[in-house]
Amino acid sequence: MMVVQALLAGVFQVVQMALLLLLAPGLTGLVRVIKARLLGRRGPPLVQPYLDLLRLLKKEVVLAENASWLFRTTPYLVFTAIWLAAALVPTFSTALALTATADLIALVALLASARFFLALAGMDVGTSFGGLGSSREMMIATLAEPAMLMVIFSVAILVRTTSLSLIVDFMLSGGVGLRVSLALALISLLMVAIAENGRVPIDNPATHLELTMVHEAMVLEYSGRHLALIEAAGMMKLVLYMALIACIFLPWGIAAPNDGPVELLIGLVTFVLKLVAGAVLLAMFETGIAKMRVFRYGEFLGGALLLSLLGAIFLYVSTGL
């Protein structure tokens, strides 16, 4: 029985990783389509991101003359780190083989690793754009990462674990009612997700005007397969955050470890539905708001940090273990 369970967990893990890889460009495409419709444009077809990635993968890489080995390895490391981080978030089932390897804290640290290497790669060629992007990205991260950890603290104290699968199981069991702390944590996590994915109002994923770019400036020198990997990693990160928010705050539909095929199917369908809903909300939010000045980021993310800290403090004081 144990062996069967372990095998199933392994299979689910592989299925989940493949699923994320397949769905990620679709989600980005969907957000773009909805945004275009909201603005009254026809917009690109839904499959455009897939086509873009395939086109980039087939092209040759143009490297700057003084690009080092670090520049060439970074896309692979970034892609792997984010893929692995995404693989840890339960999407359709909580029986995942990698659950015990890393918990939520490790997931945050994996994202931090990806950012660390990407920021270094931005500085590798020695142009001003790269440095500018890296510097701003790290500034955003210094506030977003603690805010995210504080959100994790709130959740972890409520359910007494930082393991994602156990959190989902606990949330599904209905042991947690409506809580002020969870509401604060949700708002904070949404703000962090917007900042970390480079969405409006922090960064504009569609811009190519140098002075307003953060993420795009950092990866300006990348081309061909390297760019494809970084773009794919960015798309995967969007799925990751949506799946994370969904699995903590809207865990309904996710199959438990011993569930049969019907529940698994329900899990898959609800996951896709949650992503679609997320895409609609994100597109509506982005259309309705303008981008911020760079030096207002501190206030936005500082607000996120304080909200999440407040939520955590409420829980620390109110919970005796």
Add this chain to the structure above:
Amino acid sequence: MLLLAFAGMARQWLPRAHEVVHGGMAIVCGGAALAVLVRLAMGETGIDTLALPVGLPWLHANLRLDALSAVFLLAVNLAACLAAVFGWSYARHDDEPGRVLPVFPLFIAAMNLVLVADDAFVFLAAWEFMSLTSWLLVLSTHREDETPRAAHVYFVMASFGTACLLLCFGMLAGTTGDYSFAGIRAQPQDVVSASIAALLVLLGAGSKAGLVPLHVWLPLAHPAAPSHVSALMSGVMTKVAIYGLIRVLFDLVGQPLWWWGSILAVIGAVTAVVGVLYALMQDDVKKLLAYSTVENIGVIAIGLGLALVFKASGVPALAALGMTAAMLHVLNHSLFKSILFFTSGAILTATGERKLDRLGGLIHKMPKTALFCLIGSAAISALPPLNGFVAEWMLFQAVLNGPLLEQWELKIGFAVIGALLALSAALAAACFVRFYGIVFLGRPRSPGAEKAREVDPVMLTAIGVPAFLCIVVGVLPTLVIQMIEPVNRLVVGEGLLDAGGHGGWVWLAPASAFGNSYSGLMMFLTIMILTILAVFMIHRYASNRVRRSIAWGCGFTDPAPLGQYSADSFSQPLRRVFAGHLFRTRERVDMPAPGETRPARFTLESRDPAWDWLFTPITRVVGWISERVDALQFLTIRSYLSLMFFALVALLVMVAVSQ
């Protein structure tokens, strides 16, 4: 070691003195480290004591080796061995290596002696000897402009620290006059004197460790010494101070009070954030690393503070979690700080530059150093699957257990400490992206960086070994944690894995860690497999062609490398967000009017508030007292005799009154 010190003194007559000294030290310390490692790995938990018939007549020099000393001995001697190997080669590029030679072995011997001391006299004598020898090492570069001031500041702070420790042991020994540690342990402490002793040791050992606001001397003194000595002072001497803190707070005073731990943890959290913010503002490689030491000491202090709080609250299993995190970070930090300081030494030999803004592009000229330094930078930024992350993971797990405590101050405090810890970790990553990006990446910013060469294999070995160890400890952390277990049982009464939970070599899942597990090995393997898979698939089925071209510069590529992002420009957003008020930074831009030909200027000022509020008053008081006392040197014989007479009378009166 004494012999080697004499060899150093006899350098005029010994033709290859520096090789003898450094080689000898490498062998001695390597042997000592290996012996301790074997002892720890065998699970030897016994306590060996030794009383040498030297010292004061009624108190022999007592020495003792227990698990706590052993772990610190391992950290000290491992780092010392590496430093000696590095110094062996580094000294050849130094103008006057001779200045360091006699003191280097004595410094290491003194640190070892502090760790095995078992009475207050040996402890303090060794402590003071360690301070003095390290002070001499700082002075070895006395020709440089900043060194005399650094040495002066260091001297003042070191004597202040020793004075606090002296009073601390006085409080602990009380009226019995038994200054052996066994005697201190045996007698019950009353709350007031134990609390005063705890605060005094916080001041005394804290100033040596560099806890804010007593850190002002550290970033001046550590960078002034030659690089391998800086590595020792930063990576190891601060740990000896941490050892003093643990020995007194967890061992000698008996049962602790919860508010000592909360003070320590709060100071630690402030230290961590302030330290890393300073590090972000620095433009000198070694100063940046010294401030990063301040940050890491803060992280260790958080762990110790949490352990103390949990111990006082009667939950030893959780205290073990904090303690293990702190001890693991002690070992980790001595590893990655060795890598980073050795790297700074290697850069100094290769380029002759220490300023961040005069380096750049070294990844092409010094590829191996660059790789090792990348591992060190990633490890100190607490990235998985390296060693820094494991300690941080355990610290977060300890913080998460905060709601278990009774006092609501502690509950709120724990949440805030958790937030500050997370903030310092994120800032550390930004700091080391800046450090690595400016030094190793980009284009060379000076002729020295342009002409750099890879350093010799000996130096590379000294940098590479700790880099390798960083990976090993990160991937298989339980091997080291098993060695720390006896320390936990000794100082908090219970081991981390005693209450169940996994302690095998794959999984790290202590029962106290909130029902969680982490596996560095699994993570490392998964990352490797996925990366290889991605590389293979893409190169096989997509494209593997590469073309070199000039970088994209918006139509105009600036040929001057100074147009790159500089260290100050990198930290500008962070400065705006965090440091404006804290360091009173002032940016002035002097922009010439159109048509004027003078260059535009940008000046940046920042001040450390601890200087103005704390250090300047202390120096003023010390200076005032020493001027007054100075007058005593020039009295007549008559006045001296009368002074002695009155002193004698006063003492006799005191004895008469107290009887």
